[in-house]
Amino acid sequence: xxxxxxxxxxxxxxxxxxxxxxxxxxxxxxxxxxxxxxxxxxxxxxxxxxxxxxxxxxxxxxxxxxxxxxxxxxxxxxxxxxxxxxxxxxxxxxxxxxxxxxxxxxxxxxxxxxxxxxxxxxxxxxxxxxxxxxxxxxxxxxxxxxxxxxxxxxxxxxxxxxxxxxxxxxxxxxxxxxxxxxxxxxxxxxxxxxxxxxxxxxxxxxxxxxxxxxxxxxxxxxxxxxxxxxxxxxxxxxxxxxxxxxxxxxxxxxxxxxxxxxxxxxxxxxxxxxxxxxxxxxxxxxxxxxxxxxxxxxxxxxxxxxxxxxxxxxxxxxxx
Numbered sequence: 001x002x003x004x005x006x007x008x009x010x011x012x013x014x015x016x017x018x019x020x021x022x023x024x025x026x027x028x029x030x031x032x033x034x035x036x037x038x039x040x041x042x043x044x045x046x047x048x049x050x051x052x053x054x055x056x057x058x059x060x061x062x063x064x065x066x067x068x069x070x071x072x073x074x075x076x077x078x079x080x081x082x083x084x085x086x087x088x089x090x091x092x093x094x095x096x097x098x099x100x101x102x103x104x105x106x107x108x109x110x111x112x113x114x115x116x117x118x119x120x121x122x123x124x125x126x127x128x129x130x131x132x133x134x135x136x137x138x139x140x141x142x143x144x145x146x147x148x149x150x151x152x153x154x155x156x157x158x159x160x161x162x163x164x165x166x167x168x169x170x171x172x173x174x175x176x177x178x179x180x181x182x183x184x185x186x187x188x189x190x191x192x193x194x195x196x197x198x199x200x201x202x203x204x205x206x207x208x209x210x211x212x213x214x215x216x217x218x219x220x221x222x223x224x225x226x227x228x229x230x231x232x233x234x235x236x237x238x239x240x241x242x243x244x245x246x247x248x249x250x251x252x253x254x255x256x257x258x259x260x261x262x263x264x265x266x267x268x269x270x271x272x273x274x275x276x277x278x279x280x281x282x283x284x285x286x287x288x289x290x291x292x293x294x295x296x297x298x299x300x301x302x303x304x305x306x307x308x309x310x311x312x313x314x315x316x317x318x319x320x
Contacts, residue, residue: 055294062301063102067131069139069308072315076195078128079140079311082164083238084224085204086217087147087155090240093285094204095127095142098304101297102131102138106286122146124164126171140308143198146175148224150216153178158223165201165231167192199314200307201228201235203273207245207265207282210272218272225274232317234310236279237269238303243284253295256282281306 071079083091100107109127125144128137145164149155159180163169168189169181181188189196203221228235239262243250246259256262266280273280281303284296 055298059294059298059301062298062305066138066301066304066308071139071199072312073194075193076199076315077139078137078195079199079308080126080143080195080197081140081200081202081307081311082143082145082198083202083204084145084156084161085148085238086206086209086213087149089147089204089206089209090238090285091144091147091204093287094238094240094283094300095144097283097285097296098142098300099127099129100286100292101300102129104292106289106292122174124169124171124173124175140311146177148217148220149177150214150220152216155220158220158227161224161227162231163188165198165228165233167196167198194319198233200310201233202238202307203235203269204238204240205269205273207239207242207262210239210265210268221273229274234313235273235275236281236306236310237273237275239266239269239280239282240285242282253284253293253299256299279306279310 069079071077083094085091096106096108099109123146127142127144128140130137143164146156154177156175157177157180160169160175163181168183170187170189173181173187183190225235242256242262243253245265246256246261248259249256249262262282266277266282270277270280281299283299283303285300286292286296289296
């Protein structure tokens with residue numbers, strides 16, 4: 001399988017850059033000849049064109065599915081998905097990568113990376129995505145949290161999770177790793193509505209580190225899992241950095257579901273978090289890339305579609 005990239009759209013300057021048709025044509029041209037192709041050679045691109053056409057259609061369908069999504073409760077215009085995970089696992093990078101798909105170029109709105117193992121996200125941030133600068137936001141919000149750290153008194157305090165998922169903590173609240181927000185504290189939202197609560201939780205786990213995760217980190221994650229299970233909120237795992245974990249996937253990301261090692265890591269994550277294997281989604285965030293890649297985009301889009309299906313499960317569950 002060939003890794004197609006939007007970079008190649010510039011090969012045919014006379015075709016509109018964001019057209020799926022030009023995407024198909026120019027990708028096939030690049031793969032077959034590596035240069036501009038004259039019109040009399042188009043008929044020889046059948047094999048590669050089939051792959052390109054499939055991926056272009058798949059991406060388009062996934063984007064349309066996400067844009068047209070509506071929650072099952074009319075009082076909730078935007079579903080809220082909480083991103084939880086260790087420092088450096090890729091929570092903020094996941095949001096940036098997803099936003100990049102709808103903006104058509106690699107973006108970096110949310111601060112990413114870690115300095116000497118310390119989280120760069122110190123506040124609860126709610127991020128929505130607009131497909132265009134002046135467009136209508138997509139029907140869901142990503143809530144980015146402070147990263148988890150193995151040391152006590154550092155990183156997100158697991159006791160803050162109950163307040164976050166219940167909608168008691170406002171956007172841009174600055175976390176105190178030592179002391180969770182108390183009901184009597186300034187800014188505590190005492191009467192949150194359903195639209196303010198969390199409707200799905202995504203654990204962001206680094207595939208290259210899951211097998212060597214610090215025991216204290218496992219303890220913190222287990223504590224968070226118990227709180228979320230008690231609240232009956234659907235959960236899934238985003239298994240990030242799959243290219244760093246597996247040489248086969250690093251060489252060709254389309255082989256992610258053919259890698260026995262990635263499957264073993266998915267099974268390990270499913271067992272650890274306590275979700276089914278279908279709720280563990282392997283993804284690669286944009287990190288060093290300057291242009292979008294079709295295969296990366298499709299993995300990211302599938303992950304978000306799975307989240308929205310779990311959001312539906314949230315609203316299917318009877319609530320007080």
